[in-house]
Amino acid sequence: MKLGTGIGWRPEIADVIEALPGIDWVEAVAENLCTDHLPESLVRLRERGVTVVPHGVSLGLGGADRPDPGRLAALAARAGLLGTPLVTEHIAFVRAGGPLTASPLLEAGHLLPVPRTWDALDVLCENVRIAQDSLPVPLALENIAALISWPDEEMTEGQFLAELVERTGVRLLIDVANLHTNHVNRGEDPATALDELPVEAIAYVHVAGGVEKDGVWHDTHAHPVTRPVLDVLAELRSRVDPPGVLLERDDDFPPAEELAGELSAIRGTLEAAAATSPGGGPRRPVRPTAPVARAAGGRDRAAMAQAAVLSALVAGSPVPDGFDHRRLGVQSRALAAKRAGVVAKVAPELPEILGDGYREAFLSYARNRPMSGGYRRDALDFAEQLLIAGHPADAGARRKxxxxxxxxxxPRPPRRGARLVRAARTALLGR
Structure with a gap:
């Protein structure tokens, strides 16, 4: 299946995307689409013959819990509505806690890395098979960017992906920007990862921008694509001709001519790499040696480990043994900043009402209040806590x-007594 050159469809730039020349396909965040009707822009693109691929972000296939049937059904419905040839998701966990750990369920609001261990691989493969059985089209999974590393990992990223493909037959969505991120943040060589993974399983490729701060690369999707990322794309093209390549941009959208320029740079990189490639087909990855026997209970162990990490990131719990405290702190601050930004998008009235004090107030609220019900619920809880505390100080803003x-x-705003109700509810959930 040849996709060609594509771009991530976002409502903010829908008109721009429709006018861009040479767009063969687009990718839309699945959770941002309804299951029974499409935005008019996507309808028009489909009528022009442009393929639309739904890209999920909330399944958490690397999580300890089995995939939620409701989320799978919704993703399947979107695939049917779009008439897509495949759907995509991530190799990540996005929530932890709950029944497996007898603790409150926590939401990360972000894609977090799973350890590259045999235990984690067993859990991931079972979850992937469940998802494959529930979806009407093939599934492809994306490697993610990471700020943190798990201790005592047993495989490299390429080996982990190769084992996943071997066991499940799942396709791969390789994000070359994420390979670059992991090179800066974790010292992992992108070329080695490409040598080790089965490049013939690649369904398509992501290219995106980011920025480096204090020696840490942040995969922002809000900055221009850099030369090092294009160099990784060239490395990939020297090994295989990917069926599709897509430019991602999620924020701080540039003018149309800049997007067109980035697409041209991607095409040029692919053409130059193809012209200088020696050919010979993809390299066969060397498979790691699995332990002869593994103890049962991998899902339970994964649940406890993921809950401990996520609690340290979003609830101020102690950092688990073996983790880099500084990097975990960087990740924690990044999660809080992202959470503030997304809440401002889903509830734009809040920064309008609170003005310049919005960000500081939200970060203070989020410091010890993990997200547990999605961003819209988070916005309501934030407003509720402000009102209980008698904020904002300005009476007019408080009325708004x-x-x-x-x-x-x-029907009426929360009073100070609601604080006791909320505390009691939290205590009951935590039992």
Whole structure:
């Protein structure tokens, strides 16, 4: 299946994407689409013959829990609505806790890495098979960018991906920007990863921008694509001709001519690499040697480990043994900043009401209040906590905030007594 050159479809740049020349396909975040109707822009693109691939972000196939049937059904419905040739997701966990750990369920609001261990691979493969059985089209999984590393890993990224493909037959979505991120943050050589993974299983490729701060690469999708990322793309093209390549941009959208320029740079990189490639087909990865016997209970062990890490990241719990405290702190601050930014997008009235004080107020709220019900619930809980505490100080702003909260959550604003109710509810959930 040849996809060609594509771009990530986002509502903010829908008109720009429709006007860009040479767009063969687009990818849309699955959770941002309804299951029974499409945005008019995607309807028009499909009528022009442009393929639309749904890209999921919430399944958490690397998580300890088995995939949620409701989420799988929704992804399957979107695939059917789009008439897509495949769907994609990530090799990551996005939530932890719950029944397996007898602790409150925590949401990361972000894609977090799974350890490259045989235990984690067993869990991932079972989850992938469940997803494959539930979807009407083939599934491809994306390697993610990571700020943190798990201790005592048993495989490299390429070996982990090769084993996953061997066991499940799943396709791969290789993000070359994420390979570059892991090179900067974890010292992993992109060329080695490409040598070790089965490149013939690649369904398509992501290219995206980022930025380096204090020696840490942040995969922002809000900055221009850099030369090192294009160099990794060239390395990949020297091994295989990918069926599709897609430019991702999620924020700080540039003018149309800049997007067109980045697409041209991607095409040029592929053409130059193809012209100088010696050919000979993909290299066969060397498979790691699995232990002869593994103890049962991998899912339970994964649940406890992931809950401990996520709690350290979002709830101020102690850092688990073996983790880099500084890097975990960087990841924790990045999660909080992303959470503040997404809440501002899903509830733009909040920064309008709170003005310059929004970000500081939200980060203070989030410091010891993990997200447990998605970003819209998070926005309501944030507003509720402000009102309980008598904020904002300006009476007019406080009335606006109360009205906003009332329209979405309850007939009257929360009073200080609600603090006791919330505390009791939290205590019960934590038992």
């Amino acid at each position: 905030l109360a009205r906003w909260w009332q329209e979405r959550a309850a």
